Amino acid sequence: MNTWLFDLGNSRLKCAPLHAGTVGAGFAVDHDGAILPADWQRPLPARFDHAVVASVAAPAVTVALLDALTGHCDRIARVRTQARCGGVRIAYRQPQHLGVDRFLALLAAHTRTRHAALIVGVGTALTLDLLDADGLHRGGRIAPAPALMRAALHARVPQLPAAGGAYAEFADDTDDALVSGCEGAALGLIARSREAAASLLDAPPQVLLHGGGAAALLPRLADAVHAPALVLEGLAQWQRSAG
CATH class of the missing domain: 3.30.420.40 (ATPase, nucleotide binding domain)
Known part of the structure; x- marks a missing residue:
C-alpha cells in the first residue's frame, strides 16, 4: 500500500x-x-x-x-492519543488531554530505544515527556519554546527584537542577552527534568530532541540525540500497530 x-x-x-x-x-x-x-x-x-x-x-x-x-x-x-499502544502506556488519566504529537513521539522513542528516554519537543511550545524502559510514560512538562518567549517579549515590548543575537552565558548586548535568556530557560528546564528523571529511575535517560527549534539547543545538550522526524516515526509505528 x-x-x-x-x-x-x-x-x-x-x-x-x-x-x-x-x-x-x-x-x-x-x-x-x-x-x-x-x-x-x-x-x-x-x-x-x-x-x-x-x-x-x-x-x-x-x-x-x-x-x-x-x-x-x-x-x-x-490518529488520536490512546491510553496504550505499541508497548507504551500513557500517564494521563484522560489520554485525550495529551497532545497527539507527544503521544506519537513516545511511540517512536520506545521503538528507538528500550532504555528510558526524555523526549523534548521544541516547536511553538517546549514539551518534555519521560518514558521509562518498560514503556511507561511518567508524565511531562509544557512551557513556551524560546521562539515563543522572544515573540511574547517583542509583542509586549516592541523595542526588544523578536529574533537575532548569539548565545552567551553572560551577554554584553541586548540581542545576545535575549537569545541567551530564552534558550537558557529551555536548557535549564531540560537539565532539571533530566536530573529529576535520573533520581526517579536511578539512571539518566537518553535525551531525544525534535521540533523546528531543536537545532539551536542541540550544541549545548551533551549526549542528546537529534531526532527531527520523531513524530513521523511515531505515525509509522502507529500504522504498524493498527495494521
Missing part, C-alpha cells in the same frame, strides 16, 4: 512517504496557524492509497488539510 504520513503542528506541516514501514524522504512547509500555503501540495504525488494524519493545529487548518487529502487518496486515518 502506498501510504503518506502527515504531521500538522501549530506552525509547520511535515509530510513523508512510508516505505516498507520506514519513513522516507519528505518535505515540510511553514504555515501561519490560520491557513496552509496555496502551493503546499505541489511535492505530493497526484494519487496515493492511504494518508495517516496527526494534527495539533487549529480546527480550520486541520479541516483544510483533510479536505485537500481527499483529492489524493480514498483512505484517511486521523
